Amino acid sequence: MVTPLGQGWEDFEARLAMTPWAWDIRVLTPLSEGQGAPEVIARAIRAHSLGVDLLVVTRGGGSGVTAAYDTAVVATAVCQAACP
Secondary structure, three states, X not given: OEOOOOHXXXXXXXXXXXXXXXXXXXXXXXXXXXXXXXXXXXXXXXXXXXXXXXXXXXXXXXXXXOHHHHOHHHHHHHHOXXXX
């Protein structure tokens, strides 16, 4: 999972807790603010989409720390990820 810690992660974690399955989750919290943040997030997606069954990219609501997730470089990394 690639996420800034906060509401997005908490909501996702709560939903997983409602399922009957056990989960092996790796949470990556890359730099989420500033000029270089989109590329850092994209690199995390590309590097960590290998060897997993599913990669989740989540962010909270609003703007601020989530703006870097709303960029073309992050969208391209998601589309090119090695897993769904």
